Amino acid sequence: MARFIVRRIVHMLLVLWAISVLVFLIFNVVPGGGTEGQVLRIAGRNANEVTREQVKKDYGFDQPMYVQYYEMMKKTLNGELISYSDQRNVRDEIVKGIPATASLVIGAGIIWLTVGVLFGVLSALYAGKFVDRFLTGLAMIGISMPVFWLGLVALYYLTYKIELFPPGGYVPLKEDPVDWAYHLMLPWMVLSVLFIGFYSRLLRTNVLDVENEDYVRTARAKGLSERQTLSRHTLRNAMIPIITLFGLDFGATFGGGAILTESIFGLQGVGQYTAESIGALDVPPIMGVVLYGAFFIVLLNTIVDILYAYLDPRIRLEA
Amino acid sequence: MSEPLLSVEDLHVRFNTEGGVVHAVDGVSFDLARGEILAVVGESGCGKSVTAQTIMGLTRTTNAEHEGSVRFRDRELLTAPNSELRKVRGAEIAMIFQDPMTSLNPVHRIGDQIVEQILAHEELPEPEARKRAVELLDRVGIPQARERMRSYPHEFSGGMRQRVMIAMALSCGPEVLIADEPTTALDVTIQAQILERIRELRETEDAGVILVTHDLGVVADIADRILVMYAGRIVEQGTLDEIFYDPQHPYTWGLLGSITRIDRERPERLPAIAGLPPSLADRPEGCHFRPRCPHEFDKCPEKPPLEPRGGAAGHCDRCWLSPEEKRAKRMVQGQIGLGSKGAVA
Numbered sequence: 001m002a003r004f005i006v007r008r009i010v011h012m013l014l015v016l017w018a019i020s021v022l023v024f025l026i027f028n029v030v031p032g033g034g035t036e037g038q039v040l041r042i043a044g045r046n047a048n049e050v051t052r053e054q055v056k057k058d059y060g061f062d063q064p065m066y067v068q069y070y071e072m073m074k075k076t077l078n079g080e081l082i083s084y085s086d087q088r089n090v091r092d093e094i095v096k097g098i099p100a101t102a103s104l105v106i107g108a109g110i111i112w113l114t115v116g117v118l119f120g121v122l123s124a125l126y127a128g129k130f131v132d133r134f135l136t137g138l139a140m141i142g143i144s145m146p147v148f149w150l151g152l153v154a155l156y157y158l159t160y161k162i163e164l165f166p167p168g169g170y171v172p173l174k175e176d177p178v179d180w181a182y183h184l185m186l187p188w189m190v191l192s193v194l195f196i197g198f199y200s201r202l203l204r205t206n207v208l209d210v211e212n213e214d215y216v217r218t219a220r221a222k223g224l225s226e227r228q229t230l231s232r233h234t235l236r237n238a239m240i241p242i243i244t245l246f247g248l249d250f251g252a253t254f255g256g257g258a259i260l261t262e263s264i265f266g267l268q269g270v271g272q273y274t275a276e277s278i279g280a281l282d283v284p285p286i287m288g289v290v291l292y293g294a295f296f297i298v299l300l301n302t303i304v305d306i307l308y309a310y311l312d313p314r315i316r317l318e319a
Numbered sequence: 320m321s322e323p324l325l326s327v328e329d330l331h332v333r334f335n336t337e338g339g340v341v342h343a344v345d346g347v348s349f350d351l352a353r354g355e356i357l358a359v360v361g362e363s364g365c366g367k368s369v370t371a372q373t374i375m376g377l378t379r380t381t382n383a384e385h386e387g388s389v390r391f392r393d394r395e396l397l398t399a400p401n402s403e404l405r406k407v408r409g410a411e412i413a414m415i416f417q418d419p420m421t422s423l424n425p426v427h428r429i430g431d432q433i434v435e436q437i438l439a440h441e442e443l444p445e446p447e448a449r450k451r452a453v454e455l456l457d458r459v460g461i462p463q464a465r466e467r468m469r470s471y472p473h474e475f476s477g478g479m480r481q482r483v484m485i486a487m488a489l490s491c492g493p494e495v496l497i498a499d500e501p502t503t504a505l506d507v508t509i510q511a512q513i514l515e516r517i518r519e520l521r522e523t524e525d526a527g528v529i530l531v532t533h534d535l536g537v538v539a540d541i542a543d544r545i546l547v548m549y550a551g552r553i554v555e556q557g558t559l560d561e562i563f564y565d566p567q568h569p570y571t572w573g574l575l576g577s578i579t580r581i582d583r584e585r586p587e588r589l590p591a592i593a594g595l596p597p598s599l600a601d602r603p604e605g606c607h608f609r610p611r612c613p614h615e616f617d618k619c620p621e622k623p624p625l626e627p628r629g630g631a632a633g634h635c636d637r638c639w640l641s642p643e644e645k646r647a648k649r650m651v652q653g654q655i656g657l658g659s660k661g662a663v664a
Binding site: 218220222224225228233236311312313314 | 401402409421424426484
């Protein structure tokens with residue numbers, strides 16, 4: 001098992017390195033335009049002569065490509081990446097956004113996992129009956145509603161029309177926990193809806209599949225109660241793919257992927273920072289956020305892999 | 320014979336499917352005594368496994384309908400609530416399944432899976448249950464049983480897994496063991512070992528065993544009494560000797576004729592019963608075997624009852640032919656066999 005973990009971590013570092021090379025190539029080499037083009041992309045179109053010379057020197061754009069890559073990574077890892085449009089440090093901006101993003105994603109993650117699993121299990125237990133049809137309909141509606149639409153509709157009706165929730169913004173947890181939760185309630189729900197739909201559908205299918213497995217029949221033949229059979233045998237196996245999916249979705253949203261939800265509710269998290277940087281075509285922050293996001297996705301992936309090996313002993317052999 | 324341990328009476332199991340109502344078990348009755356090994360034989364899809372699983376209530380799906388009675392000692396199992404049935408399953412009636420590769424949960428340790436069953440039925444501290452599990456593994460011939468408790472199923476071979484299944488089945492000292500094709504997925508040497516364990520159980524626990532199989536070699540080895548099933552019905556029942564030396568139903572002749580024997584001259588083609596069993600959703604009127612039987616005559620479209628037809632009282636069959644005709648027709652080239660439709664016509 002220890003060897004397996006070490007291998008996964010080495011793997012993770014390799015993937016991260018590959019991503020950094022790709023990010024470098026995509027933002028600096030692929031668009032073309034020579035040295036001039038590279039400088040313009042980093043410094044922005046409105047930068048003056050002095051800034052442009054500075055960028056050219058700092059990033060080594062007059063030197064070979066491996067030097068450019070090295071300079072770029074050094075800046076990124078040392079937290080020296082700056083946006084030249086507003087002179088703000090990219091790392092500081094990302095760090096500033098993490099509490100809001102973390103609050104949103106952890107809260108929503110708990111909601112969508114719990115409710116998704118609950119709906120999925122109920123759907124499977126009452127397959128074909130009213131409960132199942134009702135929940136299936138609900139899941140379909142959830143999956144079909146885009147976040148930008150649902151978010152706006154929720155804002156319009158629940159904050160503008162009946163003033164049940166605040167119209168957005170983020171209150172730090174340390175300042176006022178109640179207000180923190182109050183402000184996040186709506187974003188949590190809006191972000192969860194889609195995932196609940198997907199998770200409940202997936203789990204329903206998995207549970208029904210596993211129910212047909214011989215070992216579930218064995219569990220019943222052993223004299224286990226329905227509840228024991230469900231929790232120790234059916235769910236234990238049916239949950240494995242859900243764990244994977246959760247790891248990936250959680251990593252992606254934590255890494256700034258909840259762009260729409262954060263922007264609609266003005267949470268000032270990493271996702272909103274991403275959206276604003278993309279809107280302003282500000283390349284250094286975009287690069288920073290992409291690397292930051294990639295890190296979380298790869299990290300969560302590795303954690304899921306390790307968890308997987310724990311949950312399914314057959315995987316340890318193959319590694 | 321004393322009071323039977325398990326008594327199945329006029330059991331019907333139907334499944335409502337998209338392809339119509341599948342009448343998987345059609346009026347099956349039999350008794351099982353203590354210390355008896357009862358073999359249920361027939362081709363795939365003739366209702367053997369469904370009969371076996373219904374005894375334990377494992378066919379209680381939403382689309383299933385049951386009729387008749389399954390009595391275990393003084394309790395009716397067919398209509399018993401799940402909570403009642405749960406106490407019988409695994410404790411008083413235990414089951415071994417066909418495919419040991421898939422019958423154990425891949426994510427739990429072998430030991431935990433056995434302990435789980437013991438704890439489901441007995442108020443016992445866990446270390447006690449573990450100790451018993453080790454003894455059981457030892458008893459079914461798993462070497463280094465104590466260490467092997469921590470293994471996962473994928474670390475075991477098929478034969479070892481089936482032995483684990485047997486250990487599990489034995490864990491609460493059952494009075495009835497239902498073995499549903501326990502050796503089908505295993506190679507021949509392992510088969511012999513598994514059968515030896517089943518025989519042992521009969522000897523030591525005085526348990527009744529229902530052995531579902533399509534392997535007549537296994538049956539000849541171990542069974543006391545035989546039920547031959549075809550298309551959901553029992554077509555012949557009798558003792559081992561009665562079935563093997565004086566078979567009454569043409570289907571039984573066909574089964575016996577299709578055994579290859581090492582002590583006889585090798586036939587040019589392996590004899591087989593031509594055709595396939597009918598779909599259980601759409602069976603022919605009267606004798607279900609009629610379409611495949613070379614000896615069909617004008618009485619066959621009428622349903623033959625299962626009754627003794629000249630012979631011992633317990634030896635029943637469902638064939639309209641007279642005992643004399645049967646004796647004449649079952650011999651094909653000096654051996655028992657079905658013959659072929661073309662040859663007769």
